[in-house]
Amino acid sequence: MPIKSKIRSIPDYPKKGIMFRDITTLIKDAVGFRLMIDNLTQRYITKEIDYDLIAGIEARGFIMGGAMAYTLGKGFVPIRKSGKLPAEVVSQEYSLEYGVDTIEMHKDSFVPGTRVLIVDDLLATGGTALAAAALIEKLGGVVAEIAFIVNLPDVGGEKKLRDKGYEVFSLTEFEGD
Amino acid sequence: MPIKSKIRSIPDYPKKGIMFRDITTLIKDAVGFRLMIDNLTQRYITKEIDYDLIAGIEARGFIMGGAMAYTLGKGFVPIRKSGKLPAEVVSQEYSLEYGVDTIEMHKDSFVPGTRVLIVDDLLATGGTALAAAALIEKLGGVVAEIAFIVNLPDVGGEKKLRDKGYEVFSLTEFEGD
Numbered sequence: 001m002p003i004k005s006k007i008r009s010i011p012d013y014p015k016k017g018i019m020f021r022d023i024t025t026l027i028k029d030a031v032g033f034r035l036m037i038d039n040l041t042q043r044y045i046t047k048e049i050d051y052d053l054i055a056g057i058e059a060r061g062f063i064m065g066g067a068m069a070y071t072l073g074k075g076f077v078p079i080r081k082s083g084k085l086p087a088e089v090v091s092q093e094y095s096l097e098y099g100v101d102t103i104e105m106h107k108d109s110f111v112p113g114t115r116v117l118i119v120d121d122l123l124a125t126g127g128t129a130l131a132a133a134a135l136i137e138k139l140g141g142v143v144a145e146i147a148f149i150v151n152l153p154d155v156g157g158e159k160k161l162r163d164k165g166y167e168v169f170s171l172t173e174f175e176g177d
Numbered sequence: 178m179p180i181k182s183k184i185r186s187i188p189d190y191p192k193k194g195i196m197f198r199d200i201t202t203l204i205k206d207a208v209g210f211r212l213m214i215d216n217l218t219q220r221y222i223t224k225e226i227d228y229d230l231i232a233g234i235e236a237r238g239f240i241m242g243g244a245m246a247y248t249l250g251k252g253f254v255p256i257r258k259s260g261k262l263p264a265e266v267v268s269q270e271y272s273l274e275y276g277v278d279t280i281e282m283h284k285d286s287f288v289p290g291t292r293v294l295i296v297d298d299l300l301a302t303g304g305t306a307l308a309a310a311a312l313i314e315k316l317g318g319v320v321a322e323i324a325f326i327v328n329l330p331d332v333g334g335e336k337k338l339r340d341k342g343y344e345v346f347s348l349t350e351f352e353g354d
Contacts, residue, residue: 008264010263010264013263014263020263022263022264024254024255024262024264024283024286025285027246027252027253027254028230028252028253028254028286028287029252030246030250030251030252032252033246033247033251033252033253034247034250037247053205056240058236059235059236059239059255059257059261060239060255062236062237062239062240062243063233063239063240063242063243063253063255064243065240065243066239066240066241066242066243066244067243067244067246067247067248069204069207069210069244070210070211070214070244070247070248071244071247071248073207073211074207074210075204075205075206075207075209075210076204076205076210076240077201077204077205078201078236078237078240080236084236085201086187086190086191086197086199087185087187087199087201106201108202109201109205110205
């Protein structure tokens with residue numbers, strides 16, 4: 001698959017034993033970037049997935065989320081690291097290997113009942129995506145689906161998200177990670 | 178102008194005396210987001226500005242940069258805070274009110290001679306944009322133009338960038354900031 005072949009693998013990043021899947025080599029290429037967005041949007045122009053709004057997870061999720069929102073004619077809402085949003089927020093903590101992190105959304109991101117498509121570049125443990133879904137639900141929204149460029153199924157995030165009842169879509173997978 | 182009317186102004190953020198111009202209220206609206214991107218891309222589909230690649234400044238510059246790159250058929254390169262990029266980088270420090278900050282790009286972001294359109298949401302002092310331009314030039318690239326959603330001309334960034342010879346474009350301005 002051309003998209004997969006343009007993703008760079010960097011051993012021992014961010015630490016020893018981790019094989020980092022780097023999409024910057026895919027998206028700096030005009031054709032690679034177009035194919036990536038086309039493959040995502042073609043799924044979401046059908047009527048099968050019902051959604052009103054796109055939420056991108058900081059920071060790489062902003063890149064494809066912005067392109068998808070424009071192409072699909074939807075609004076875009078950022079899910080940010082804590083302390084980055086200027087108005088009133090809702091927050092959600094999630095566990096990292098050591099300690100916790102927090103993501104936030106503006107309280108007025110959308111009206112209750114809104115169906116939200118969450119997007120990010122990479123699905124590994126699923127911790128950030130689960131926290132993002134929790135934020136959507138705290139605001140009265142419904143998670144329509146969670147979309148990724150890369151899924152690492154052996155890390156277990158996809159299973160965790162599906163077990164919680166979320167729909168998951170990814171463009172490509174790397175096994176054995 | 179409809180774009181300007183959808184930008185929210187938040188007094189005393191991030192600190193007392195600063196009027197923060199918040200584009201999240203513009204981009205969560207499907208029509209607002211589309212108009213914002215259409216107004217930007219209509220400038221760059223003409224032949225007047227010659228560029229090969231779009232570079233977005235983390236994090237809000239990723240949102241419009243991704244949409245612009247897709248729509249204009251160009252590749253996208255992220256300009257990130259230090260320590261966020263997995264491969265070899267070039268770095269550029271710049272001054273904040275207190276202390277310094279650093280932004281980075283991958284060394285293999287583009288080949289020398291590439292003409293780069295830099296995008297970000299807000300032009301205030303111009304410090305980040307100048308550092309971004311310096312990064313492009315360290316890699317042998319040429320800054321084609323620097324585009325913003327919002328310009329705060331009274332803060333002086335636009336003048337500073339123009340005095341250094343850069344082309345600057347912004348969709349809207351707030352005076353008196």
